[in-house]
């Protein structure tokens with residue numbers, strides 16, 4: 001059954017140049033980049049802390065900025081955020097070969113990655129965003145858009161004040177689920193493979209804090225305890241998500257109890273994710289897709305990324321951040337346009353979210369003063385910020 005909502009007038013707030021939706025790694029990088037271009041930047045976040053999966057989801061492994069062969073390939077805000085994440089000490093995997101002047105051999109053995117504390121990082125990130133002039137609106141969900149021709153003119157927001165709207169000039173969708181692109185009819189693509197059940201958690205044992213990367217194969221869950229009727233978790237069905245979360249936490253608790261018994265001393269559960277640990281759900285349909293062909297030169301590259309799984313490196317084409325059917329919308333992070341399969345798996349991780357966030361934020365900022373921008377303008381601005389566009393420059 002359907003009902004028709006009553007027509008109503010909605011208060012419009014205005015005054016910003018760039019609106020960034022989602023304050024995970026991608027959104028934080030985009031907001032920083034846009035603000036550094038001198039744009040009035042609004043960061044809209046559904047939760048009450050920045051970092052998304054990288055803080056609230058307890059995914060605290062900042063995967064590598066290097067190619068696995070001793071060469072750094074990701075620079076700019078991607079490196080800045082890694083350094084910020086371990087400013088107060090790494091939780092583990094301090095990249096000493098990289099930050100302490102190691103040789104190429106040492107850098108090949110030790111990748112440029114780090115594990116960080118989610119809470120100190122989140123607060124340091126928040127302070128950085130504020131100090132750069134980003135205005136953060138927490139506890140606010142973007143729940144719709146208004147469009148005119150091929151442009152988004154307003155975002156609809158829901159929060160403690162009810163429903164309001166914000167007038168926008170350009171938008172970065174860093175929601176992880178392509179919320180804005182879907183609402184704007186910009187073209188989206190759903191992950192047909194689905195997600196496995198995951199819930200990373202911390203526990204305390206013998207005075208030591210330990211991270212458990214708890215992830216289960218969904219098919220195993222099905223055999224053991226058929227609570228959920230679907231085979232793969234799409235992440236796009238609120239009822240399914242809720243059932244999955246309840247089951248996941250039950251399984252995670254069993255895992256914790258079993259670990260506690262093995263530790264042979266008192267253990268304490270320290271933190272559990274407060275957002276759902278979903279890897280790939282929905283992404284934009286871009287003007288092209290990042291296909292991640294090893295060492296292929298992309299003339300429109302906006303930055304380079306390493307393969308977190310094994311040695312390898314890729315250039316990201318600008319078109320993979322641009323929405324197909326809307327001209328003032330860019331995407332960043334796990335909802336950018338990467339090809340299905342390996343490419344999406346490579347592009348969804350933290351350093352890539354930061355690389356694509358910085359490029360989207362710069363493009364959205366440049367677009368405020370006129371149509372476009374041309375990819376060359378984006379590339380010039382990125383170079384000025386220290387980003388290496390091609391692997392041959394690294």
Ligand SMILES: Cc1cc2nc3c(=O)[nH]c(=O)nc-3n(C[C@H](O)[C@H](O)[C@H](O)COP(=O)(O)OP(=O)(O)OC[C@H]3O[C@@H](n4cnc5c(N)ncnc54)[C@H](O)[C@@H]3O)c2cc1C
Pocket residue numbers: 021022023024025026027044045046047051052053054057059060061062063140141142143174175176177179198199200215275276277278279332333334335348349350351353
């Ligand atoms: C189990 C698991 C393990 C992983 N392991 C690793 C790893 O070891 N290393 C690694 O680098 N990566 C890993 N990843 C991937 C990585 O953590 C994420 O893909 C990355 O952090 C995503 O960043 P993002 O900014 O694109 O999205 P998110 O972190 O999802 O951020 C999106 C933000 O948007 C907000 N939002 C959503 N909808 C709205 C809305 N309508 N209005 C306003 N705000 C909204 C959310 O609250 C969130 O803060 C893992 C992921 C998972 C799930």
